[in-house]
Amino acid sequence: MDQIGRRTVTSLSVGLVAIIILLVTIGQQPSAGQVANNTPNQAQAQVSGILFLRNPAQQAELWRSDANGQGQQLLVPQVSDYSLSPDGRKVAYATQAEAQPSRIEMFDLTQNQVITSTGSADWTGYTPNWSPADGVIVYERRTISTGGVGSPKLWLMQPDGTQVSPVVKGGDVVTFGAHWSNTGRLLGFTDPLRNELVLFDFSDVLRRIPFSxxxxxxxxxxxxxxxxxxxxxxxxxxxxxxxxxxxxxxxxxxxxxxxxxxxxxxxxxxxxxxxxxxxxxxxxxxxxxxxxxxxxxxxxxxxxxxxxxxxxxxxxxxxxxxxxxxxxxxxxxxxxxxxxxxxxxxxxxxxxxxxxxxxxxx
Incomplete structure (x- = not known):
């Protein structure tokens, strides 16, 4: 992680495109009964296998096995981190190619192949994190320039690689460590400049928790x-x-x-x-x-x-x-x-x- 000096955040605005898309996808706030009905039945969910990284000290590879660790199969080489879709059928991961910016790619476990690849020479992407409620993925992006690699900021994308928007726009906002709520209606992340946790509801509310x-x-x-x-x-x-x-x-x-x-x-x-x-x-x-x-x-x-x-x-x-x-x-x-x-x-x-x-x- 880059060493980030404490600075005053002078401007902050919500990414309008992200708001519109995510509110349409997520829908209106449900009642308590609807929340219970929409929460996956953990007792009925079945473990069908395990994803893991191999050779982490080198250029790690993404592998899968059955639930007992048997039947191990190489899926993708040169992977740094990954996230499994809520239905257990797709994996979003960050590539780890030498001397190249990391890309965010999608692997379909049912088709056993890469289906999308998103990236640019202008930025490098890390730590994709799939929303448990829908197909939206949040990931960390760092801008690449002649001066080096910038501080992390959170971005949103669709599984087909469509870029949506930064989660937060404006000023010198630095954000990382995204963690979705279980319903997918809130996104928690870290603001290192203020040493706070931030909970974002994709409307106009940034709730700050005085811990990090x-x-x-x-x-x-x-x-x-x-x-x-x-x-x-x-x-x-x-x-x-x-x-x-x-x-x-x-x-x-x-x-x-x-x-x-x-x-x-x-x-x-x-x-x-x-x-x-x-x-x-x-x-x-x-x-x-x-x-x-x-x-x-x-x-x-x-x-x-x-x-x-x-x-x-x-x-x-x-x-x-x-x-x-x-x-x-x-x-x-x-x-x-x-x-x-x-x-x-x-x-x-x-x-x-x-x-x-x-x-x-x-």
């Missing part, structure tokens, strides 16, 4: 869980808090004085939160799970020369997978591990030489 850090939405989109940097007697540390979007009440979720907690991920049934914990003495990540009310925290991994990161839930909230990175050894590749919490089983390796795994849910 990893975050996730509760399944009903009523709360956020945020990794917040705070000062204590032992120094600065990251702890998890719950932030109620209606009342703005803040509730500590984890508060160990000698640990840092990152990358919270809410389970689809809303009962648990997985996260990464690091201690001051041994700053390697371990996967933890805590109830959504803060009770019964427990370690899923423990010990060893590994850094465990990026936990991901199955739709039934019973199984986790994550990336295990080997610390201090370039000869031992990363791997995807999994555990079945419902069966109280031991963690096991699922896919060797792999990272950034996602369940394919249909």
């Amino acid at each position: 850090g990893d975050f996730d939405w509760s399944p009903d989109d009523q709360r956020l869980v945020i990794s917040v940097l705070r000062e204590s007697q032992a120094g600065f540390r990251n702890e998890l808090i719950l932030f109620d979007l209606m009342t703005e009440q803040q509730t500590p979720l984890t508060s160990q004085t000698d640990t840092d907690d990152f990358t919270p991920v809410w389970s689809p049934d809303g009962t648990k939160i997985a996260f990464v914990r690091r201690t001051r003495e041994v700053p390697r990540g371990e996967i933890w799970v805590v109830n959504a009310d803060g009770s019964e925290p427990r370690a899923i991994t423990a010990g060893g020369g590994y850094d465990n990161v990026d936990p991901q839930w199955t739709p039934d909230s019973q199984q986790l997978l994550w990336t295990r990175l080997t610390v201090g050894s370039a000869n031992v590749p990363s791997a995807i591990w999994t555990v079945n919490l419902a069966e109280n089983s031991e963690p096991r390796v699922l896919i060797e030489n792999a990272t950034q795994a996602r369940w394919i849910v249909e």
